[in-house]
Amino acid sequence: MLDDKQPQLTPLENLGEFGLIKHLTESFEIQNESSVKGIGDDAAVLNLGDLETVVSTDMLVEGVHFNLAYVPLKHLGYKSVVVNLSDIYAMNATPTQILVSIAVSSRFPVEALEELYAGIQIACKNYKVDLIGGDTTSSTSGLVLSITAIGSAKKEELTYRDGATENDLLVVSGDLGAAYLGLQVLERENEVFKVNPNVQPDLAQYDYLVGRQLKPEARKDIINLLKELDVKPTSMMDISDGLSSEILHLSKQSGYGFHVYEEKIPLDPSVIKTAEEFKINPITCALNGGEDYELLFTISQSDFPKIKGNPNLTVIGHTTEKNAENYLIIKGIESAVPLTAQGWVNI
Numbered sequence: 001m002l003d004d005k006q007p008q009l010t011p012l013e014n015l016g017e018f019g020l021i022k023h024l025t026e027s028f029e030i031q032n033e034s035s036v037k038g039i040g041d042d043a044a045v046l047n048l049g050d051l052e053t054v055v056s057t058d059m060l061v062e063g064v065h066f067n068l069a070y071v072p073l074k075h076l077g078y079k080s081v082v083v084n085l086s087d088i089y090a091m092n093a094t095p096t097q098i099l100v101s102i103a104v105s106s107r108f109p110v111e112a113l114e115e116l117y118a119g120i121q122i123a124c125k126n127y128k129v130d131l132i133g134g135d136t137t138s139s140t141s142g143l144v145l146s147i148t149a150i151g152s153a154k155k156e157e158l159t160y161r162d163g164a165t166e167n168d169l170l171v172v173s174g175d176l177g178a179a180y181l182g183l184q185v186l187e188r189e190n191e192v193f194k195v196n197p198n199v200q201p202d203l204a205q206y207d208y209l210v211g212r213q214l215k216p217e218a219r220k221d222i223i224n225l226l227k228e229l230d231v232k233p234t235s236m237m238d239i240s241d242g243l244s245s246e247i248l249h250l251s252k253q254s255g256y257g258f259h260v261y262e263e264k265i266p267l268d269p270s271v272i273k274t275a276e277e278f279k280i281n282p283i284t285c286a287l288n289g290g291e292d293y294e295l296l297f298t299i300s301q302s303d304f305p306k307i308k309g310n311p312n313l314t315v316i317g318h319t320t321e322k323n324a325e326n327y328l329i330i331k332g333i334e335s336a337v338p339l340t341a342q343g344w345v346n347i
């Protein structure tokens with residue numbers, strides 16, 4: 001009786017590889033002139049004119065980077081595109097194309113991949129990028145997803161990780177630590193569910209945190225804002241592994257030391273509240289959590305008046321001198337502790 005209510009699922013072998021690719025990708029429309037040839041030939045053809053080309057790729061492995069017990073496939077598709085686009089924006093470039101490669105086991109029906117591609121398609125529309133190709137193969141277990149993003153920028157607009165110089169200001173967009181706590185909430189609820197599947201989790205009070213974990217956005221708006229304000233960062237990167245490890249990258253690549261002020265690090269009130277519930281320091285979530293996908297950049301002091309008071313941007317520190325150490329300055333006890341990279345457990 002119950003079986004009658006189960007939707008009919010389509011095994012992958014019903015479609016075959018070519019049928020599957022066509023089925024998943026035929027509703028994607030080309031949105032950029034630079035996508036001369038998309039899906040369907042041996043290779044895609046791009047014409048990015050006389051701009052510099054920016055390319056980045058990321059691989060996501062089931063059980064390592066995501067857990068399908070609590071990550072809906074549509075969200076996974078959306079997020080995996082967004083995190084790649086975030087890398088392109090972090091170069092101060094505009095993403096225009098993506099390639100999506102999947103390895104998938106027969107335990108996934110066609111409908112599951114439809115969900116994944118629905119999420120990919122929403123991201124393509126929201127960020128105006130074209131899906132121009134990829135690869136499809138089988139896997140003996142689980143799902144592997146690899147996404148490559150392509151973008152472009154004028155040579156003089158590109159921002160690298162190594163450009164910070166003496167007495168630059170360190171700026172971060174948005175707020176930090178929420179995605180990490182969102183993951184803690186989802187993992188806790190998943191453990192409860194494993195013990196008692198009848199308990200429905202009440203995630204309402206964790207909305208913001210869970211949203212930041214499952215459906216992050218790339219800060220395209222900040223890239224546009226900086227252009228409007230006529231601010232070109234001296235160096236920039238996105239925050240995927242936690243603030244402290246990213247600052248260490250900016251420091252290592254530029255050769256300058258950084259001071260970061262603990263009380264300046266932007267935290268959402270729900271991060272403070274939930275960190276308390278999990279008995280962790282919210283600053284630790286910001287420093288060593290991950291997946292915030294905010295932008296971290298340095299600007300020259302002369303640009304400070306242009307960003308001053310903007311609610312999306314917070315100055316959290318500054319560079320010091322060449323070859324100096326990196327310190328977190330803690331106000332209450334007026335001390336400085338060396339910044340260490342704990343990084344993100346899932347790389």
Ligand code: ADP
Nearest residue numbers: 021025039040041042100101102133134135136
């Ligand atoms: P080949 O045999 O040359 O590798 P494929 O048959 O794998 O070519 O791919 C045919 C076309 O479909 C190509 O344009 C390829 O980029 C695209 N494609 C293959 N798999 C995917 C996928 N998972 N998502 C999007 N495009 C894909």
Ligand code: MG
Nearest residue numbers: 134135136137
């Ligand atoms: Mg192929």
